[in-house]
Amino acid sequence: MRSFCAATLLAAPLALIATPAQALTSCTVNGRPVSGTAISGTAGSDSIVCGALAVGDTVNGLGGSDYIVINGFVAGTVDGGTGGDFITANAGTTATGRILGGADSDFISVGPNAGTVDGGPAPDFCRVASGNPPVNC
Incomplete structure (x- = not known):
């Protein structure tokens, strides 16, 4: 019993310093759930x-005119890619969050x-509720 208790006391601190797993983003892409x-x-x-x-x-629209909606804060990166994209993130961004329209004319809210x-680089329409102003819009 003593060796079981000693082993438990040694293993418990190791469990507390383990690296947490990366959070998975849950999305639907063209109606199909992905994470x-x-x-x-x-x-x-x-x-x-x-x-x-x-x-x-990261969320990458790649080519085409994409419709991207983020229903929460953006601490990662959203990149519309090429094509005229519609990107919205109503909850906004954190200090590390980036929303990039990419090439072609985009609408970002x-x-x-x-x-x-x-x-x-193309003429874009960007609307930001408050905070840092958008660039290249």
Whole structure:
């Protein structure tokens, strides 16, 4: 019994310092549920709807005119890619969050912005509720 108690006392602190698993983003891409730390659309037009994006998580629209909605804070990165995209994040961004329109004309609407909203090289329409102003819009 004593050796069991001693082993438990040694193992318990190890469990407390274990590295937590990366949070998985839950989304639907063209109506199909997907999850992971990197969510991608297709070369064509897509509909991507996600919950919050954790630090390090990415959503890539890739090509086509994509419709991307984030229903939570963006601490990761949303990249519309090429094509005229519609991107909205009503809950806004955290300091690490980035919303990128990519190439072509995009529409981006964000709640409070503590991160980066960048329309990209083409003429874009960006609306930010408060905080950091958008660039390239």
